[in-house]
Amino acid sequence: MTETMEKPTEADIWHWLDAVPDPEIPVISIVDLGIVRDVAWEGDTLAVSVTPTYSGCPATSIIAMDIETALRDQGIERIEIRTQIAPAWTTDWLTDKGRAEMEKFGIAPPSPAAGPERCPHCGGTHLEKLSQFGSTPCKAQWRCKDCLEPFDYFKCI
Amino acid sequence: MVRDDFLFEYLLRLGDNTLILGHRVSEWCGHAPVLEEDIALANTALDMIGQTQMWLGLAAEVEGKGRNADALAFTRDVWDFRNLLLVEMPNGDFGQTLMRQFLFDAFHSILLGRLMTSSDTRIAGIAAKASKEVSYHLERSAETVVGLGDGTEQSHERMQAALDYLWPYVGEAFIGDTVDAEMVAAGIAPDPASLRAEFDEIVTRVFAEATLKLPESRFAHKGGKTGNFHTEHLGHLISTLQWLQRAYPGCTW
Numbered sequence: 001m002t003e004t005m006e007k008p009t010e011a012d013i014w015h016w017l018d019a020v021p022d023p024e025i026p027v028i029s030i031v032d033l034g035i036v037r038d039v040a041w042e043g044d045t046l047a048v049s050v051t052p053t054y055s056g057c058p059a060t061s062i063i064a065m066d067i068e069t070a071l072r073d074q075g076i077e078r079i080e081i082r083t084q085i086a087p088a089w090t091t092d093w094l095t096d097k098g099r100a101e102m103e104k105f106g107i108a109p110p111s112p113a114a115g116p117e118r119c120p121h122c123g124g125t126h127l128e129k130l131s132q133f134g135s136t137p138c139k140a141q142w143r144c145k146d147c148l149e150p151f152d153y154f155k156c157i
Numbered sequence: 158m159v160r161d162d163f164l165f166e167y168l169l170r171l172g173d174n175t176l177i178l179g180h181r182v183s184e185w186c187g188h189a190p191v192l193e194e195d196i197a198l199a200n201t202a203l204d205m206i207g208q209t210q211m212w213l214g215l216a217a218e219v220e221g222k223g224r225n226a227d228a229l230a231f232t233r234d235v236w237d238f239r240n241l242l243l244v245e246m247p248n249g250d251f252g253q254t255l256m257r258q259f260l261f262d263a264f265h266s267i268l269l270g271r272l273m274t275s276s277d278t279r280i281a282g283i284a285a286k287a288s289k290e291v292s293y294h295l296e297r298s299a300e301t302v303v304g305l306g307d308g309t310e311q312s313h314e315r316m317q318a319a320l321d322y323l324w325p326y327v328g329e330a331f332i333g334d335t336v337d338a339e340m341v342a343a344g345i346a347p348d349p350a351s352l353r354a355e356f357d358e359i360v361t362r363v364f365a366e367a368t369l370k371l372p373e374s375r376f377a378h379k380g381g382k383t384g385n386f387h388t389e390h391l392g393h394l395i396s397t398l399q400w401l402q403r404a405y406p407g408c409t410w
Contacts, residue, residue: 055286056207085211086282088289131193132297133200137290141193157289 008074013039013046020070023062024136027105030063034093037084045078046071051089054137091156102154108142110156119144120151159343164277165220166239166336167346169229170382172212173240175287176230177391178261179205180398181248190251197297201258204290211283231402235392242381243326245391249319252305252312256319259298263359264330266295267352276344299363306367317369328377331356 008016017039018031030036030050038049048067052060064081071079091110094102099109108116118125124146131141139152182202189195213226244261248254269291272284305312331353333341340346364371380386401408 052207052286054204054207054290055211056203056205058203085286086278088282088286090289131197132293132300133193133197135196137200137203155293157293 007041008076010039010041012074013048013071013076016070016074017048017067020063020066023059023066024138025102025105025107027101028094028098030067032095032098032101034091034095034098035063035089036067042080045080046076047080047082049082049084051084051087053089057137059136089157091154094154106151107139108151108153110154112156114156116142116151116153119147119149121149122147159339159345161219161221163336163339164345165216167340168212168216168219168280169239170241170336172209172216172226172229173238174244174261174265175205175212176209177238177240177394178244178258179203179209180394181244182254182258184248185251185254194251198254201294201297204287204294208283208287208290211286215279215283231399235387235395236384238387238391238395239382239384240391241326241329242378242388243323243329245381245388245394246323246326247390249322250315252315253319253322255298255301255305256316257323258294259302259363260323260327260360262291262295262298263356263363264327264352266291267355267359268347271347271352275346280345299359302363302369303367306364306369313368316367320364320369321372324372325374325376325378328375329379329381332377332379334383 014031014036017036018029020030022028022030022033025033033053035051035053036048037051038047040047048071050060050064050067060083067081068079094109102109103120106120108118108120111117115129116127119127122144124144126145128143128145129140130143130150133139134141134152138155138157140155141150142153143150179202182198182205185195185198186202187195189198209230210226213229217224217226217229241261243257246257248257266288269284269288273281273288275281275284302316306316307313308316331349333349337346337349341348361371378388381388
């Protein structure tokens with residue numbers, strides 16, 4: 001960034017980050033997922049705090065790389081990505097937009113009832129759990145007994 | 158203030174438990190009886206390796222000798238490991254793996270719950286994160302122990318054999334030593350003996366439902382968490398775990 005260039009505002013930065021897709025569920029952004037916790041200028045350096053979803057989630061390092069790439073494309077040169085462990089990430093931080101997109105994509109969004117509310121394919125409510133774990137650490141496998149389709153459920157943590 | 162060498166030792170215990178059990182469980186990858194179980198085992202292992210990264214990362218920071226989580230995991234020798242003997246026990250059959258997981262998850266979930274109120278906010282933060290994952294692990298391992306224990310005649314016999322085999326390795330988790338006493342005095346961690354009643358309550362309830370008989374003996378093998386005496390199984394595990402860094406020191410990609 002040159003001396004004369006204005007620093008982008010934090011609102012701009014949030015807007016740009018909202019265009020970075022989650023690598024595992026590309027229909028929702030990392031902002032919708034609630035893992036970007038803070039964005040702040042510290043002098044010439046932009047500090048971005050990111051909270052991992054699950055501690056062993058292999059997507060964490062890809063997400064950090066994607067954030068850096070997106071911000072560099074906007075001309076920001078000094079970026080520091082910090083991993084913030086506490087407070088621990090919770091599915092309560094998913095935005096309503098994120099939940100709706102997720103369901104449209106075929107993944108049942110988290111529900112405090114310890115299981116999906118309805119089948120993301122047909123809306124049926126006769127559901128059964130197949131396995132506590134699914135294709136990624138954040139999901140479980142369920143099946144709809146109305147349309148007989150299996151689906152992923154985003155676990156509530 | 159607690160001395161850094163005691164804190165380092167305590168953090169190694171936490172990180173080595175999840176590292177060694179995470180590695181053991183990952184040995185199932187591609188070998189589990191059905192696809193769903195294979196995925197579940199791999200995910201559980203992944204969670205534990207992630208937790209290891211946080212515990213050993215903090216241990217390395219506290220040690221202050223320029224090592225990191227990888228250096229601690231891949232370049233310590235077997236006598237420097239501080240995990241419980243229970244987690245280094247071999248996988249055996251699927252039932253034995255899940256029995257070991259249940260026994261560890263029950264202890265682990267209680268311990269993490271207590272560590273969430275640690276006077277050290279770094280420890281409290283990691284415990285809060287790990288605790289959410291471990292409550293899923295416990296739910297699954299307990300359900301599987303019930304399913305197999307109260308299953309067919311063969312699955313019942315195998316689960317009882319697994320419990321009889323693993324039970325003498327459970328007691329170590331609840332025996333305190335100087336390191337634990339230092340942690341208790343500084344408000345960092347609970348006295349291990351104080352976790353036993355809650356543990357007994359969980360296992361008694363689950364084994365009753367699983368129609369399994371809890372062994373009466375309280376005899377406990379020990380030496381894992383102090384590093385004084387590991388079983389012969391740990392060295393073999395570590396030779397696989399550390400192979401790459403030993404053959405090609407400092408290799409990165």
